[in-house]
Amino acid sequence: MERGEDTLEPPCCKAALVERIVVLIDKLSQCEEEPSTILPYSMAAVCILSKLKPALEPALESRLLYTALHKTFLMATGHNSQHIQGMQRISVEYLEAMLRCLLATAPSLARLQFIGQHLTLWLQLEDKRDRGTAIKITTTLLCFAVSLLPQFEDSPKVPQVGDLVVLLGLCISDPVEEISRQAKEGLSHLYKILLHQKAMETLSPAVGIT
Numbered sequence: 001m002e003r004g005e006d007t008l009e010p011p012c013c014k015a016a017l018v019e020r021i022v023v024l025i026d027k028l029s030q031c032e033e034e035p036s037t038i039l040p041y042s043m044a045a046v047c048i049l050s051k052l053k054p055a056l057e058p059a060l061e062s063r064l065l066y067t068a069l070h071k072t073f074l075m076a077t078g079h080n081s082q083h084i085q086g087m088q089r090i091s092v093e094y095l096e097a098m099l100r101c102l103l104a105t106a107p108s109l110a111r112l113q114f115i116g117q118h119l120t121l122w123l124q125l126e127d128k129r130d131r132g133t134a135i136k137i138t139t140t141l142l143c144f145a146v147s148l149l150p151q152f153e154d155s156p157k158v159p160q161v162g163d164l165v166v167l168l169g170l171c172i173s174d175p176v177e178e179i180s181r182q183a184k185e186g187l188s189h190l191y192k193i194l195l196h197q198k199a200m201e202t203l204s205p206a207v208g209i210t
Contacts, residue, residue, distance in 0.1 A: 015056065018049060018064060021045060021046060021064070022063050024038065024042055025038070025042050025067050026067050026071075037087075039068075039075070040090050042068075043068055043097070043098040046101070047098050047101040050098075050105050051101070055105060055106060061114075062114075062118070065102075066118060069095070069118060069119070071091075072092060075087065075088045075091060092133055096137055096141070099115055103115060103141065107145070109194075112193070116164050119141075120163050122137075128175075128179070131174065135179050135182040138168070138182075139186035142193070143189050146189050146193060152193070152196060152200070164190065165187070165190065170183075171183030
């Protein structure tokens, strides 16, 4: 009996699997009394698939990011039980891991901006618990991006990151102390990334001359 990977084209396999994962996540019900482990396990599967080539099409990746974020944040809406809150914390951990994997596939400032733009909506939520989760996810991603800076050398010109800068700046004034602290940390990481990118752009012409 032939194995699946021997009979299907790898590019089709990866895109098709991620497409099915997005559909599966999207169908998860917010009203379930006992949230399943489908969401975190689905994001874990994406982490594994992200290591395969080719890269996902931007449209599919954007749908994946929106759907995963949407379901993660809505999981605990209207629920106060410790079990559901615990499941959301687990989902957040898997979400952070998925974002790191997606960034690591082709680390660049442009890619960081692409992923980051999907987080801006959640930084503006009214619920302080959700805002805290959003700023934690954002800061964790920026911290990871700093660790990848040596691989950012082939990045294109600095993309527009103004929205993220503004939102992090606003979060510094958040009445919740932990959110404010995380926002300051996030801005510090972003500043390091932008400085590195600027330095690389300055060095590039000099390298060309020599």
